[in-house]
Amino acid sequence: MTSMDSKVSVLMERYELGRLLGQGTFAKVYYGRNTRTGQGVAIKVIDKDKVLRVGLTNQIKREISIMRLVKHPNILELYEVMATKTKIYYALEYAKGGELFDKLSKGRLKEQIARKYFQQLINAVDFCHSRGVYHRDLKPENLLLDEYDNLKVSDFGLSALAESKLQDGLLHTTCGTPAYVAPEVINRKGYEGDKADIWSCGVILYVLLTGYLPFHDPNLMEMYRKIGKAEFKCPNWFPPELKRLVTRMLDPNPSYRITIAKIKENSWFKKGTNARKSRIESQNKDSDRASCSSEQKQEVIRPPNLNAFDIIALSPGFDLTALFQEKRQKKEARFTSWQPASVIISKLEEIAKLLKMKISKREAGLLKLEATKEGRKGLLSIDAEVFELTHSFHMVEVKKSNGDTLEYQKVLNQGLRPGLQDIVWTWQPEEQPPEQIVQPSVQTVQPEQLETLPPQQEQLP
Known part of the structure; x- marks a missing residue:
């Protein structure tokens, strides 16, 4: 123990x-x-x-x-x-409901329950693909449930980003769990991550509904043969639209495999989604109405917190940086301030007006400053985002989002830096050497800890 x-x-x-x-x-x-x-x-x-x-x-x-x-x-x-x-x-x-696999170990799920989990899985996978992320190891063991019985996709350790593709536009790493892996992954000839994920989702759907795998054999090579030829049979009780959906998801030819957009159009998939969508929209409207009056009374500026990963990424002297983020040339400027976020944003707005720049976007902690065509040659856009390090200590990142780099440097050095000097504690990186790094737990950082890095304490399991 x-x-x-x-x-x-x-x-x-x-x-x-x-x-x-x-x-x-x-x-x-x-x-x-x-x-x-x-x-x-x-x-x-x-x-x-x-x-x-x-x-x-x-x-x-x-x-x-x-x-x-x-x-x-x-x-x-x-x-x-x-x-x-x-x-x-x-x-x-924390997913209080545990693994979806534990539920399946007791037998197949009711059709409406299986459909709900499958809908949530497809929505999550669709979102990943829209961000250029391919999971590559989708299986019930990596699908968790929260306390409200909602599905949560986990374990992105084998995932790939879109930039991982080789010159042929395909992924080439063979990975995943054999029973859930698409045939083109097994063949090692290169594959498209989104289509491979759709195959795995098809296997999961089959398992949710039947309680057993579509491709199973104690001999691994024989199982691979069955996967390659898509040798499986849907139970007779599958509705026709469900059978078509599973068959198209488990098409061994990725070129003909159904897309997520088409999955969402399937009549079996869509059952219950309209009613659920209406409930969510109704809840959102009630929430909006409740918050609207308070927002009218007072607009609260609440900048986002920087978590420890962000702090590490911003600290080139920290010895774990290589574990988290690729090295890159950083062109943005940063400064820290003891002033409240509202004061910092007001000051930025004031300087923008003096520089004849307009505020084209204003969100919680984020301002987008744009040079008007009359004010400057060419359109220059600068993002200024406020991050909360502690309750009373903030960091602001200023970076060019569009326009000429020399023009940006001119605005930064001749306009923003002099105009902000009365609220700036220090600019980074010029005035903060590598050893002056906050402790890697953001919420526990105190202002005095910004001076030196305290000794590491191993309060470990």
């Missing part, structure tokens, strides 16, 4: 760690509780030395990058990343 099992441990003064939920070769997952909000989370603890030893650095970087891209109600959310010298921590959404 570990110390984690016998007593409560606190991670980064932020999370109380409790029981062990599961473990693998390189990671353990614990139940945790946010000490500030009381929210239940899952804490994934990865051994950094093991990751480096077996060459999984790129996989870790890719998984974190992808989970930051895919924010969706049916995708497990990554709240923040933390690190010490020996461990990497993910604070993840």
Whole structure:
């Protein structure tokens, strides 16, 4: 029994760690509780030395990058990343309902329940594909359920981004779980990630409805042969539209395999979606009406928080940067300020007016400044985004989003920097050397901690 099992441990003064939920070769997952909000989370603890030893650095970087891209109600959310010298921590959404696989181990699901999970799966996968993300390991073990019985896609460790394609426009890494892998992946001739994911979704749909796999054989090569020829049979009780859907998803020729857009048009798939959509829209309207009056009384500027991953990415001297983000040439400028977000934004608006620039977009913490055609030669767009480091300490990132770089540098150095000097504490990176880095747990950073990096404390499982 570990110390984690016998007593409560606190991670980064932020999370109380409790029981062990599961473990693998390189990671353990614990139940945790946010000490500030009381929210239940899952804490994934990865051994950094093991990751480096077996060459999984790129996989870790890719998984974190992808989970930051895919924010969706049916995708497990990554709240923040933390690190010490020996461990990497993910604070993840806690799926109280466990794995969908556990439900399937008791037998097939009722048709309407299977359809609900399948609809949520397709919506999540469709969102991933719209962001250029291909999961490549979709299976019931990687589909979790929250306390409201909603599906959550998890485990993006084998996922690929669109830029992973080779010159032929295809992916070439053979990965995934054999029974759920598309035939073109097995053939190792290159494949399209979205079509491979659709095949896996087809296998999952079949399993949800029948309780068993469409392709199964104790001999792996024989199972691959069945997959390659799509040798399976739909039960007689499948409705015709469902049988057509499964057959088209499990077409061994990816060129003829159904697309997600066509899946959503299938009559079996669409059952119940209109009523559910109406309920959601009604709830959203009620919520909008309730919040509208308060917004009219007072507009509250609430900038986004920077999580630990963002802090690490902004800190070139931190020794774990290579685990999380590819090196790139950064052209943006940043400054920190003790002023409230409302004061910072008001100051930016004031300077924009003096520079004859208009505010074309204004969201929580984000301003888009644009030079008018009369004011300057050519159209220049500058984004200024305010991030909350602590309750009273903010960082502002200023970057060119469109226009001439020399014109941007002129506006930055001759307009923004002098105009902001009365609210700026320090500009980055010029006035903040690499060793002056905040502790990698954002919510526990205090203003005085910005001066030096305190010794790492190993409050580990």
